[in-house]
Amino acid sequence: QVHLEESGGGLVQTGDSLRLSCAFSERTFSSYSMGWFRQAPGKEREFVAAASWHGGATYYADSVKGRFTISRDNDKRTVDLQMNSLKPEDTAVYYCAASWATLDDLENAPLYDDWGQGTQVTVSS
Numbered sequence: 001q002v003h004l005e006e007s008g009g010g011l012v013q014t015g016d017s018l019r020l021s022c023a024f025s026e027r028t029f030s031s032y033s034m035g036w037f038r039q040a041p042g043k044e045r046e047f048v049a050a051a052s053w054h055g056g057a058t059y060y061a062d063s064v065k066g067r068f069t070i071s072r073d074n075d076k077r078t079v080d081l082q083m084n085s086l087k088p089e090d091t092a093v094y095y096c097a098a099s100w101a102t103l104d105d106l107e108n109a110p111l112y113d114d115w116g117q118g119t120q121v122t123v124s125s
Contacts, residue, residue, distance in 0.1 A: 035048075036050070
């Protein structure tokens, strides 16, 4: 059973940066594509960023492209989300997710097998 644990959330001001980290429990980490999703109050969960298990490809939602960077460390079994130039509309609970051996459609939440409990990010104006 894969266990994912997010950390790094908090309260920041507009324009600040924050780095989220997700720890993956199993040695099979390198075979999983990893994604970050977020859910704001009253809204549906939405895709933020993903890192493929193969080839190093990364993907971003248009709303965060150029501001957020996803990175993975297969040795440490972690995936980070560096968030710069934060805006109030980035306020949400951020979830880490894992999808075994998936290469395509990484923005599609149902493709992910395992999810963390989430970490709150609040950006004040």
